[in-house]
Amino acid sequence: MINRDRIKAFLTLLPSMILIAVFVYGFIGNTFWLSLTDWGGVAALAENPVRNYAGLSNYKELFTGFLGGGFRQDLVNAVYYSVMLLLGAIGTGLIIAILLDNKPRGEAVFRTIFLYPMSLSFIVTGTIWRWMLAPQGGVNILPTYAGLDPLKFRWLSSTGAIFEFNWQNLLQIAFYILAAVLIIGGLMSIKQNPTRALRRFLLPGIAVGLAAWLFGDLLPKALFMEETHGFNLATLGIIMATIWQYSGYTMALYLAGFTGISQDLRDASMLDGATTAQYYRYIALPMLKPITISAVIILSHISLKMFDLIFAMTGPDNAETGHPALNMYLTTFRANDFAKGAAIAIILFLIAATFIIPYLISSYRQRRTR
Amino acid sequence: MAQVELLDICKRFGTTEVVHNANLSIGDNEFIVLVGPSGCGKSTILRMIAGLETISSGEIRINDRKVNEVMPKDRDVAMVFQNYALYPHMSVFENMAFSLKMAKLGKNEIRQKVDKAADILELTPYLHRKPAALSGGQRQRVAMGRAIVRSPSVFLFDEPLSNLDAQLRTQMRMELKKMHLKMKTTTIYVTHDQIEAMTLADRIVILKDGRVQQVGTPVEVYERPDNRFVASFIGNPPINMLEAVVHRTSDGDAISFCGLTFPVTLPDGCRDQDQVLAGIRPDSIKRDEALAALPEQWLIDGRVVVSEIVGSQSLLEFTMGEASVVAELEGRVAAAPGQTMKLGLNLENLLLFDPDTEQAIR
Amino acid sequence: MAQVELLDICKRFGTTEVVHNANLSIGDNEFIVLVGPSGCGKSTILRMIAGLETISSGEIRINDRKVNEVMPKDRDVAMVFQNYALYPHMSVFENMAFSLKMAKLGKNEIRQKVDKAADILELTPYLHRKPAALSGGQRQRVAMGRAIVRSPSVFLFDEPLSNLDAQLRTQMRMELKKMHLKMKTTTIYVTHDQIEAMTLADRIVILKDGRVQQVGTPVEVYERPDNRFVASFIGNPPINMLEAVVHRTSDGDAISFCGLTFPVTLPDGCRDQDQVLAGIRPDSIKRDEALAALPEQWLIDGRVVVSEIVGSQSLLEFTMGEASVVAELEGRVAAAPGQTMKLGLNLENLLLFDPDTEQAIR
Amino acid sequence: MKTRLSPATIALYGSLVVLALAYLMPVYLTLITSLKYPGDISLPQSWQLPPEVNYASFAEAFALLQPNIVNSFILTISATLLSTVLGSLNGYVFSKWKFPGSEIVFTLFLFGMFIPYQVILIPLFQTLRAMNLYGGLPGLILAHVVYGLPITSLIFRNFYAQIPDSLMESANLDGAGFFQIYRRIIFPLSIPGFVVTSLWQFTQIWNEFLWGICLTRHTANPITVGLAQLAGGQAVSWNLPMAGSILAALPVLLIYIVLGRYFIRGLLAGSVKE
Amino acid sequence: QSTGHLSGQLEIFSWWAGDEGPALQALIDLYKEANPNVEVVNATVTGGSGVNAKAVLKTRMLGGEPPDSFQVHAGQELIGTWVKADRMEDLTFLFKEEGWMDAFPEGLVKLIGTDTGIWSVPVNIHRSNVLWYVPANLDKWGIKPPMSWDDFFAVAPKIKEAGVVPLALAQNWTANHLWESVALASLGPDNWDALWTGALAFDSPEGVKAWELFGKVLEFTNEDASSLSWQQATDMVVDGRAAFNVMGDWAAGYMSTTKKLAPGEGFGWAPSPGTGGEFMFLADSFGLPKGAPNRDNVLAWLALLGSKEGSDAFNPLKGSISARTDSDLSKYNDYAKSASADFGKDRIVGSLAHGVTANEGFMNDFASVMEMFLKSGNAEAAGKAAQQIAVKNGIGK
Ligand SMILES: Nc1ncnc2c1ncn2[C@@H]1O[C@H](COP(=O)(O)OP(=O)(O)OP(=O)(O)O)[C@@H](O)[C@H]1O
Numbered sequence A: 001m002i003n004r005d006r007i008k009a010f011l012t013l014l015p016s017m018i019l020i021a022v023f024v025y026g027f028i029g030n031t032f033w034l035s036l037t038d039w040g041g042v043a044a045l046a047e048n049p050v051r052n053y054a055g056l057s058n059y060k061e062l063f064t065g066f067l068g069g070g071f072r073q074d075l076v077n078a079v080y081y082s083v084m085l086l087l088g089a090i091g092t093g094l095i096i097a098i099l100l101d102n103k104p105r106g107e108a109v110f111r112t113i114f115l116y117p118m119s120l121s122f123i124v125t126g127t128i129w130r131w132m133l134a135p136q137g138g139v140n141i142l143p144t145y146a147g148l149d150p151l152k153f154r155w156l157s158s159t160g161a162i163f164e165f166n167w168q169n170l171l172q173i174a175f176y177i178l179a180a181v182l183i184i185g186g187l188m189s190i191k192q193n194p195t196r197a198l199r200r201f202l203l204p205g206i207a208v209g210l211a212a213w214l215f216g217d218l219l220p221k222a223l224f225m226e227e228t229h230g231f232n233l234a235t236l237g238i239i240m241a242t243i244w245q246y247s248g249y250t251m252a253l254y255l256a257g258f259t260g261i262s263q264d265l266r267d268a269s270m271l272d273g274a275t276t277a278q279y280y281r282y283i284a285l286p287m288l289k290p291i292t293i294s295a296v297i298i299l300s301h302i303s304l305k306m307f308d309l310i311f312a313m314t315g316p317d318n319a320e321t322g323h324p325a326l327n328m329y330l331t332t333f334r335a336n337d338f339a340k341g342a343a344i345a346i347i348l349f350l351i352a353a354t355f356i357i358p359y360l361i362s363s364y365r366q367r368r369t370r
Numbered sequence B, C: 001m002a003q004v005e006l007l008d009i010c011k012r013f014g015t016t017e018v019v020h021n022a023n024l025s026i027g028d029n030e031f032i033v034l035v036g037p038s039g040c041g042k043s044t045i046l047r048m049i050a051g052l053e054t055i056s057s058g059e060i061r062i063n064d065r066k067v068n069e070v071m072p073k074d075r076d077v078a079m080v081f082q083n084y085a086l087y088p089h090m091s092v093f094e095n096m097a098f099s100l101k102m103a104k105l106g107k108n109e110i111r112q113k114v115d116k117a118a119d120i121l122e123l124t125p126y127l128h129r130k131p132a133a134l135s136g137g138q139r140q141r142v143a144m145g146r147a148i149v150r151s152p153s154v155f156l157f158d159e160p161l162s163n164l165d166a167q168l169r170t171q172m173r174m175e176l177k178k179m180h181l182k183m184k185t186t187t188i189y190v191t192h193d194q195i196e197a198m199t200l201a202d203r204i205v206i207l208k209d210g211r212v213q214q215v216g217t218p219v220e221v222y223e224r225p226d227n228r229f230v231a232s233f234i235g236n237p238p239i240n241m242l243e244a245v246v247h248r249t250s251d252g253d254a255i256s257f258c259g260l261t262f263p264v265t266l267p268d269g270c271r272d273q274d275q276v277l278a279g280i281r282p283d284s285i286k287r288d289e290a291l292a293a294l295p296e297q298w299l300i301d302g303r304v305v306v307s308e309i310v311g312s313q314s315l316l317e318f319t320m321g322e323a324s325v326v327a328e329l330e331g332r333v334a335a336a337p338g339q340t341m342k343l344g345l346n347l348e349n350l351l352l353f354d355p356d357t358e359q360a361i362r
Numbered sequence D: 001m002k003t004r005l006s007p008a009t010i011a012l013y014g015s016l017v018v019l020a021l022a023y024l025m026p027v028y029l030t031l032i033t034s035l036k037y038p039g040d041i042s043l044p045q046s047w048q049l050p051p052e053v054n055y056a057s058f059a060e061a062f063a064l065l066q067p068n069i070v071n072s073f074i075l076t077i078s079a080t081l082l083s084t085v086l087g088s089l090n091g092y093v094f095s096k097w098k099f100p101g102s103e104i105v106f107t108l109f110l111f112g113m114f115i116p117y118q119v120i121l122i123p124l125f126q127t128l129r130a131m132n133l134y135g136g137l138p139g140l141i142l143a144h145v146v147y148g149l150p151i152t153s154l155i156f157r158n159f160y161a162q163i164p165d166s167l168m169e170s171a172n173l174d175g176a177g178f179f180q181i182y183r184r185i186i187f188p189l190s191i192p193g194f195v196v197t198s199l200w201q202f203t204q205i206w207n208e209f210l211w212g213i214c215l216t217r218h219t220a221n222p223i224t225v226g227l228a229q230l231a232g233g234q235a236v237s238w239n240l241p242m243a244g245s246i247l248a249a250l251p252v253l254l255i256y257i258v259l260g261r262y263f264i265r266g267l268l269a270g271s272v273k274e
Numbered sequence E: 001q002s003t004g005h006l007s008g009q010l011e012i013f014s015w016w017a018g019d020e021g022p023a024l025q026a027l028i029d030l031y032k033e034a035n036p037n038v039e040v041v042n043a044t045v046t047g048g049s050g051v052n053a054k055a056v057l058k059t060r061m062l063g064g065e066p067p068d069s070f071q072v073h074a075g076q077e078l079i080g081t082w083v084k085a086d087r088m089e090d091l092t093f094l095f096k097e098e099g100w101m102d103a104f105p106e107g108l109v110k111l112i113g114t115d116t117g118i119w120s121v122p123v124n125i126h127r128s129n130v131l132w133y134v135p136a137n138l139d140k141w142g143i144k145p146p147m148s149w150d151d152f153f154a155v156a157p158k159i160k161e162a163g164v165v166p167l168a169l170a171q172n173w174t175a176n177h178l179w180e181s182v183a184l185a186s187l188g189p190d191n192w193d194a195l196w197t198g199a200l201a202f203d204s205p206e207g208v209k210a211w212e213l214f215g216k217v218l219e220f221t222n223e224d225a226s227s228l229s230w231q232q233a234t235d236m237v238v239d240g241r242a243a244f245n246v247m248g249d250w251a252a253g254y255m256s257t258t259k260k261l262a263p264g265e266g267f268g269w270a271p272s273p274g275t276g277g278e279f280m281f282l283a284d285s286f287g288l289p290k291g292a293p294n295r296d297n298v299l300a301w302l303a304l305l306g307s308k309e310g311s312d313a314f315n316p317l318k319g320s321i322s323a324r325t326d327s328d329l330s331k332y333n334d335y336a337k338s339a340s341a342d343f344g345k346d347r348i349v350g351s352l353a354h355g356v357t358a359n360e361g362f363m364n365d366f367a368s369v370m371e372m373f374l375k376s377g378n379a380e381a382a383g384k385a386a387q388q389i390a391v392k393n394g395i396g397k
């Protein structure tokens, strides 16, 4: 009966659907296919390049190959980078949001100040911060205005690294991480369902951890030689700039969340005897879990496609601050290694997908049940 | 278990004063209901008592202790909010336990108290549910539970039933009444539902624009309203207000409106030929058998506009001269529009108001 | 101006059937009210009639024309939504003119029709305002105006008054009634407010879980409910349901509940010693003078639990044996809890239900 | 309870002011550096005010970046327009004309928002080339429109979700069809939605770099690429890159400061907060 | 051959910006004078040694939007990349028309051509193995430019103690640049050449030794290298924060043009340690990509580049020497004169870092090897890795 309109509706959406199908899904598939070929080298630049199926060799090379070291460091950088950005931006944003939630005078001005970096381009941010973090100027000489010695830290060119590990032991480390995840999961659910927590999480977690510790040496080595990677201190500058840019974003998210919590709840908690700190700890933050989740998702997503900022801050060739997103560009367009570039892109994509897909599925379920 | 006194309370938000010199003295165990139109300051007064809002001037005393500067949690009051303000991420148990936890009570003690409260409110089966999984009435009970678990000396309620449907509201109203009879905690209750106000209150406080209009028992405010506002505000369908003139002659007193003159006993406050407003409650209009009880002169002919049957009563809108009047009649009246009907006005309950000051003439 | 017929209507959303074989025949000029608890399918049925929802099976006929496949705008029905659904960016005039504009009527004709409708509804001064600048009652009237301007043959209302406050609701209810009396358009009206249902309806349709429970005039459904659900659903405070046993002996009929036995006239449908549910409406319980009209054997002693004064009547909850019973009594009863009171049950209005099938026993 | 100068309020304002200063530091540095003569710029004096104000950096930077700024405006405005209009139509269908599977389609759309764009870079590049769109602004516009669809559809969908269904149904009963409802009811009501979405898209597109550098030839480079060129090679006369940064940031900063409210709405809407 | 009738556009793609810009601009001015109707688009992509430009160029070429003419290092960088991919036009006809077969040194023409054609027009010759310093500073510290790396190691610790960086280094590509000078010193010119023919393996003892020496040199470089541009490293020398810097002779252009220092007095130079008598060269050149939108304009441009007039307008500003044998030395500064003389008499070898000896694939992979080495300092591994990439890229055997 309302069919004609329904058809019109569908037809309206159709062009967009086709565009998304091709430009998102088709392209991802295409990139995946490319990552399985040997498209690279001189032949890659021909008008009609020859591409042969090469299986997973590109991936193998990236993870265990001789020349993949740079990529591996980039990958490690990306992980540390995401973690630090998440902690930094969410922490700072949250603190500012709580401060502003107290409705200080001039709240709007403060809000504007904390949020304006968000509107800037990464290229602008990168340019500005490169200057801020210049070794003998900017941030480093700020302490002198307080009568202190200038800082000596080389923000963008330090070669120091902490939390180093040997890539050879990748498998062992993976098992440790699995064990840690299981144990933490177990501890978190032990209140609700002790037996299940024990059986499903804690015991397997401990077992995996022990096994990795005892028999770790027996595991196959991921690499033929020692190769240490760690948290490169040179990325600190980039992380700082990103936090500067994005903490306003988390602040806005949390502030909106806080404002969305009805005053009654706050009043109720006051009457119940909660202090302000307890209100945030027990009421506001747990209620804003969905906001925290979206902030995590979006910030991780941003940290994964970090390209512009690093490009503008430390240039394309600074190995210490490399990132797979940048590496992909250089591998593809400077080293002509299209297939390997595609493989890096797919790896990035898979990392993104591991947390985006569950998130989208759960939000889909929510929408459907609503 | 506590007296609450408001002495000359004012509340200003910025430059606008929303509560003006409110005075109120609430006795031990009393159930006080604040009513008034939206925005008249009911919630504000409640929140000042709870300590959630600062007091601009005046003094609040609980049990003879000045509490102006006392923190909410130390005032020994508990509040139930209109939307219940349940913590959505906590189970019913955790909601009820929260204040006890904040007070650093032991685990066992908390469990005991919560279990007891849950038992009283028949919430035991739901202790592990989240509020979202409860019906409106159940949520309301959880909010109550959260209040009683602390055994406070004053209960504050801000329109606690307004989110419920009619049948449930009637039911919860009676529950509340029973609860108060049992626990006898001093209670201050805000509502804009008249039936709630009339049925629950020991005394009703009627507010308008931040000013107390009248304080009295339900019967007092219904039968002897201090001013026109109270008269119109209390009672549904609302009182009929007719422009009238009073006559004090040697023949006795009389009042005339709608072109008719009725002999009545006038209060001392009015003089001959005064313009007044005559308030006649819809339930003061009678028909049929009930007419017998009224003097002949109080009977009139009404031209039916529309009639409605409401339960065992009927609402009838009729015209009398120019004026349109609503009557609430006993029994089911099926009257066709346009039909003329014999009705009687029980002018014993006649209320008179000064058209300028709007004060009751007594 | 139109009959509406629902023949074996079913509605499925996905696999869940929310309306089951609904049959209903609505006569010309009739004012039909659909009531039932939330989620019972009232809106769905209304929307199927309007054509906003497809019909899974069955047939809807308007004026003997099958309209299952007819577009909403061609069904000649107009609908008023709970939230009025006024177009916020259009003035009152434009709101009312929209459907006429869509029907490609001429400018003058549109102006004429809108002006006429505005006149009826006393909206003329507001024609150029946006809905946001109107009060609740005015918006409600605009929504009405938008419906009547098309002079449709059927009006559909989905809880049109539920957004208004109590006093305004009472007033608009009477306006609606007057309007129907004037225009006599066939009307189907959804509400969950019983008073609205009882006062407005020519006939009430009671729904539960997508099934029609009973169709009848307000008095019929109140006095002769077909089943336990209808009996409980209609009436506020709700009917008292007591477990009882009937006795048919040569001495005459009797019923016993709460440890007491009362002589009554039983319907033919029950046999000696049958377990039944006895429904006694709160307003069938009397006191004081009214007791005189009842036989001696129907008098009982009730132990007061709580009493409430509601307007000119009182609600009294009392215990009788184990059972807790609510009575609606004339006048203002001030009874202290625990006190014993002489009451009478008017068992002429006794309703009996089969405890298993829950159908009325007649 | 008290609003007097308690230690708590001092701490509150103190930390806010310190934080605000920290957030403003980079702008301060940028501004003073851009106003210095190249000779006055030295690292140890980077925080000091210019001894002599030099406005010429801006003129010079503008001269260098002018073509890029023009490109960026063309690109940003047309891509923003197209993607908001499409997004509005999509949002309309997604929220008001759900069909079986439309939620899945919507979820699939959303996914497009979260992919790292590197993963589509090579095929995008090849496709544009095959379509003869590589190198110029039209290709870049197409890319921004397509990959802007998820976010614009999302914002509009959530925006339209607030418009009650009954409004649509009412219009339907009044005789309006799919497009009439859109044109006469939905569209006039979506002005705020358009503002929010287009501001969001404007900033996103204005700030984008990866495609700018990969998909355009020199004459079509957007401002971000121009700035990267300006700032990338020489580290000598920092006044130029700083002036360039200010020029590149100005349009979005203005939008942000003047219409910040809407910008924040977009930002929140983009966070798929359910 | 003045062609004032040409019109349309000419897009010139290069990485010459900033201090190198004026040299290019001089050429463009000349071109515009001759062809007033042609709109010249000067498409520069900044980033030393073309680090960024190469990537952008690649997207352009792959995207089927080649610039009209682009800067490329003469040698394997062009041949092993674009010629092999068949994306360039043979310019033999132009060389013949313009009589360049004789104007350019024969050896150079060989390097820019293959059996099948000549692929680009060289505009300059740069020397890669130059050690820069400020004479006044050296006097102050009482040292002389080192003749060999051993000399360097003798003085470096002293300078370092004085708080001066012995050898200034900049971002990663300059490490490659330094490496080739060090390796040349370690290997000698014959072995150097042998590396690129595959006769000598990178992981041979000699190859590894070169890495070891390089590792030692690195110990005397500045820590913040990776955040500096090459100009900033040069600044360190100029400002006296560093003693030496190994950089190509475009540094001479930078110091004389931008820093306004007089060659010989303001700054001094020497062959990088251990490479006296050897001239490691590189040349910038421009080619004609197939499918260039304005082919005629390009031909006029290329003709200008190869001409004496063009060459002598460009090179004095750029700080390089002309590729032509007949250039007018009076226009050149003292540095260029000396370089020109050396070019005539020294042993010529090709530069790795600037694309003469190896194709782009190798150079890119070599950057990874360099990163690895900078981090680990493991000469053995670096040698092995270098050999592996040489094999992969068709250089080693
Ligand atoms: N925080 C505030 N700032 C400024 N004005 C306020 C504030 N809170 C309340 N008001 C104003 O004070 C007056 C009284 O508000 P209050 O909430 O007490 O009314 P109320 O009687 O509870 O109304 P309702 O029945 O609608 O709940 C209103 O005019 C309201 O606008």
Ligand SMILES: Nc1ncnc2c1ncn2[C@@H]1O[C@H](COP(=O)(O)OP(=O)(O)OP(=O)(O)O)[C@@H](O)[C@H]1O
Residues within 6 Å of the ligand: C013, C018, C036, C037, C038, C039, C040, C041, C042, C043, C044, C045, C192
């Ligand atoms: N589009 C839909 N999809 C699935 N189920 C629906 C849909 N619309 C309504 N329902 C379900 O159909 C049943 C009847 O809904 P309907 O809206 O008709 O109830 P109602 O009687 O109008 O309730 P209320 O008084 O709350 O308005 C409900 O259980 C509801 O959840």
Ligand SMILES: [Mg+2]
Residues within 6 Å of the ligand: B042, B043, B044, B158
């Ligand atoms: Mg209130």
Ligand SMILES: [Mg+2]
Residues within 6 Å of the ligand: C042, C043, C044, C158
């Ligand atoms: Mg409904």
